[in-house]
Amino acid sequence: MDRRLRRRIQDRLEGERGTIYKDAPLRVTLAYPNTYAVAMASLGFQTVYRLFNEEPDFACERAFLEDADLAAPGRLPTYESGRAAGNAHIFAISVAFELDLVNIVRLLRAAGLEPLRSERDESDPLVVIGGPLTSSNPWPLAPFADVILIGDGEETVPWMAEAYRQAEDKAAFLDLVEGAPGVFLPDRDEREPRWATAPVEKLPVYSQIISRHSEFPGVFLIEAExxxxxxxxxxxxxxxxxxxxxxTAERVLAAVPEGVEKVGLVGAALSDYPFVKQVGHALLERGIRLSVSSVRADRVDRELAEILKAGGLRTFTVAADGPSQRLRDLLKKQISEEHLLGAAELARELGFKGFKLYQMIGLPTESDEDITEMIEFIKRLAQITPLTLGVSPFVPKRNTPHFGDVFAGVRQIDARLKRIQKELRRLRPRVEVRSTSAKWAWIEAVIARGGPEVGHAALLLEEGESYPRWKKALAEVGWDNPLTRPEGASLPLVVG
Ligand code: SF4
Known part of the structure; x- marks a missing residue:
């Protein structure tokens, strides 16, 4: 192994607490199509690592695409033993983001595996893909996976392991798992299955490994809801x-081990979690710092904000999502200007270092008036507290009411972004605008509602991705969707 890669892995392992070193007859590689830091901040990734290792005859080791830069071609190593990642019975990939699609191709290649299922055989590991993206749209992953898992890993992993034990070969394994909740077999199924749902008794899930090199360094993550x-x-x-x-608060608190310095509470909308204050107070009493990713502006009150401040949170983050009240109502966001102003007041009074507001643009029916309302509102907010405005283009997703909505188009989104930047520029440094790219949002939109052919386009982009290259690759595989053209569409914009 390359000396620099060996050193990198060694450094990271030395910065971990909770690493599982295990020898067992059945080897699983759990691979992440991005960096070590992002993977270790993913509770889903960490949970699958623990679940496989809880099976007595399975040993699960981790591998990360990031290390392909220093690994010999096809010899991506695992962290725990340094074996070749592709030398496994099961090669499991956890994928969270649409824009990691091409990385899945690269990851399989780096592990010495053919990306396409049709080009692998019995001697290759079973390639299983799970993670949040599979619940949203598993279809672009279909050309690569033997099995796609949709839903809660606490349900699917244990009986996947049991089926693997019982099966004599891949076909027998697929026979055993076919039709089970959460199991999508791209080779056999024409429709997605119903999702696997774990009962609350199997929760909470929490970090197996606390890592100094994670996106959240040294933080013990636990999912409260x-x-x-x-x-x-x-x-x-x-x-x-x-x-x-x-x-329950009792179970969350019982799962936090001694010696933990900081807890990251994880949940979709943590300020709605009924025991958030109870858990917060109890952690503070134990001398543990606390963080949450964001709070709902209509739910946060002084007590909760004080807990977060005392827990060491520096930036108070809320989301408006819709630029105007009309659009927030259309999105059923249930947030008003009063809620956002109240949150900003709290942030100022309690002395938070930063205040961050998330907004989307390019929404269905959005007009220049909506953007004007947003700009005027940001000016009012800035009188209360300095803020960072995070603006991202709206990407309509499958399995939401927006599936039939048009992507607004790169030009329109760019024009609105430009206007926002320009009109808020004079408020700098009190207002800092950060935006994500309209072109990458279009690529995300393509993948978010694409089919297997979008996976085939990703296969053509292994050597490098860009907006023009994606356009070319999609043209080559014959993919076109009138709702997701880069230039937008002249179709009526409606919430489906
Ligand atoms: S955006 Fe709405 S639905 Fe989604 S997690 Fe937040 S509160 Fe829940």
Whole structure:
């Protein structure tokens, strides 16, 4: 192994607590199509690692695409033993984001496996793909996977392991798992299965490994709630995470081990979690710092904000999502300007270092007036507290009411972004605008509602992705969707 790669892995392993070193007859490689830091911040990835290792005859080791830069071609190593990642019975991939699609091709190749299922045989590991993206749209993954798992891993992993034990070969394994909840066999199924849903008794899930090199360095992550009861039309939380399950405060607290310095509470809408304050107070009493990714502006009150401040949270983050009240109502966001102003007041009064507001643009029926309303509102907010405005283009997703909506188009989104930047520029440094690219949002939109042919397009992009290259690759595989053209469409914009 390359000396620099050996050093990198060694450094990371030394910065971990909870790593599982295990020898067992059945080898699983759990691979992530991106960096080590992002993977280790994923509770789903960590949970699958623990679940496979809980099976007495399975040993699960991790591998990360990031290391392909220093690994010999086809020899991506695992972290725990340094064996070749492709030398496994099961090669499991956890994928969260549409834009990691091409990375899945690269990851399989880096592990010495043919990306296409049709070009692998009995001697290759069983390639299983799971993770949040599979609940939203598994179809672009179909050319690569033997099995796609949809829904909660707490349900699917244990009996997948049992089926693997019993089966004599791949075909027998597929016979055993066919038709089970959450199992999608791209070779056999014409429709997606119903999702696998774990009962609340199997929760909470939490970090197996605390890593100094994670996106959240040294943080113990624990999922206090899964699912969200809110009706926001654009959001995949209900689809990806299933019905709402709240874990009791006692069980959350009991799962936090001694010696932990910081806890990251995970959940779709944590400020709705009924025990959030109880858990927060109890952690603070134990001298543990606390973080959450964001709070709902209509739910956060002084007590909760004080807990978060005392827990060490520096930036107070809320989402408006719709640029105007009309659009927030259309999205069923249930957030008003009063809620957002109240949150900003709290952030100022309690002395948070930063205040961050998320917005989407390019929404169905959006007009220049909606953007004007947003700009004027940001000016009012900025009088209360300095803020960072995160603007992202709206990407209509499958399994949401927006599936039939048009992607607004790169030019329109860019024009609106430009206007927002220009009109808020004079408020700098009190207002900092950060935006994501309209072109990459279009690629995300393509993958979000694409079929297997989009996977085939990804196969053509292994050597490098860009907006023009994606356009060319899609043309080569003959993919076109009038709702998802880069230039937008002249179809009526309606919430489906
Ligand atoms: S946007 Fe937040 S509150 Fe709305 S459904 Fe999604 S997770 Fe729930």
């Amino acid at each position: 899964r699912g969200c009861p809110r009706p926001c039309t654009f959001c995949l939380a209900r689809v990806m995470y299933g019905p709402t399950r709240n874990v």
